Amino acid sequence: MTVSAVIPVRDLGELLEGALASLEAQSVPVDEVVLVDDGPSATIPEDPSRYRVVRSGGVGPYAARNLGWRAATGDVVLFLDARSRPRPRWAGELAALLAREGVGLAGCDVHVVAGRSLASRVAALEQPFALGDYVGRAWFRPYLATCSLAVRREVLEATGGFAATRSGADADLCWRAQDLGWRLEAVPEVLLDWLPRDSCRDLLEQHYRYGRSNTHLRRAWAAAGAQQPVVPTWPAVARMAALAGMRTVYAVLRRREDRLLHSLVEAARVATRLGVRRAVAEASALTPAAPATGPTTGPTTSEAA
Template sequence: MSGPPGGERLRTAAVVPVRGHAALLDGALEALRAQTLPLDEVVVVDDDPQPSLRLPAPVRVVTSRGAGPYAARNLGVAATDADVVLFLDARSRPRPRWVERTVAAFADPGTGLVGSDTLVRGGSSLAERASEVQQFASLDKYVRAPFFLPYLPTCNLAVRREDFTAVGGFSTVRSGGDADLCWRVQRATGHRMAVVEEVLMEWVPRTRWRDLLEQNYRYGRSHHALRVDWSDRGLDVREPLPPWRLLARTAKAGLRYGAAVPRGADARAQRFVALAGSCFDWGYWSAHRAGRAASAHSERRPG
């Protein structure tokens, strides 16, 4: 279970899914080319329904035709025979020692998953400033104080290929597949998740405030789905806040944002994070409501 026999060097591959963000991809590939430990392969998965991405060798391009980001990652892994697969996004900007420091952690045969801290960059727009404040990819949220088992986001995650194969790869969901994979690997293989305690990855945030709110809404829905999927393994499905409380919380966040507008960009960004949090809560509520409706419909169907 420790990789190639005879102490041979582990073969490495990076898998990058992309759809609608081809302009961001160049930055990710440039950062991969600048690594102190070169990768053996780089696989870009074009997830556009009508794929048209063309990249020069040695980068390989495979297509998933709109299957979704986690299905795309599964196809990317299938396209390589690497011993260790490193996942990142088109928005990911690995620092030069990312591959070197990440792969070194797999020298321990009991390690199945590796990650490091990720710094979300800032910028001039409201969404970029708020994302910098929110720091959604911080290890504090995933490892140091997880809501269940620790896990790592796929913008900065490496996995031993045999472990990835043993659990059947990612679940093909829209969001939350990273937590599900990490949890399944830890439980099914007994291998540990190792963390490199330094910032080895930067991430380019969205520039439009609507996109940031949609991201948080989607995360709320996927959070509910994770709780449901893992409810038989110890994760509770907590009740969402009632709509009147969600409305009150959203209105309060909106008023505070309005009051912060005259105080400058930094104050607006701080208050906008609370609005994004409300979107997360609404996403969770929406998924919970849809699940209860589906359950009630199933119970009403004749047997």
């Protein structure tokens, strides 16, 4: 089995070097690395001794991954991103899972690393890529995030790869592959670390995308039995936002970093609920049917990226 790694990249030069160094330190070498330069203009220099570059012109992360795996030659395609830091056994362990009969998708537990910024420490507190949330306690069917996902080439060819959406296409691919009879398996231990964003704005925007993508996924898979979204009312969202704001002010005034982190987690949950409401509004523009309203625990995350 030959193994290719695909990384979509958009203006993340410094982060990319760390991902490449981690791939080069694998105990079982990766046969090739394909970088998809997804910026509107070429930003990644050519380096044939380390990787090949595919230029997308800025098609978005999942469409870029499709360009990457189609350009790759491996029997196994490892998907990761510039924030991924695979540990030395990562490539070998995931490829070994895919060598088993009937296994088409493989992954592992992922640890989000806390940095110095508040946003990174919030992400580390949440651990959004914990394997249990994707496999053990999946809200519909098990799936794996593309910050650490291995797929057989024949699965990608049979499914056509990822849907060209901004977020949530990892779950959709995993579910379509399972519909075709392929199994998903995962190594239960942490084999990859992931570096979160440093900006609180980026953190909130990420959660907003989670809310949108999860809601669209639920609607797209409704006929297969996916539980439909329960949409929070505007008063409920406003109360959550006000409470998060007050707790943030209190934490800052008291210089309580622990409380500040938890208040920012609440703010991220508000952003998620706003994403849910946005997705429902988008769907309502296409169909008159509207889901019930009420409290919600919020959707599970699905991207890296």
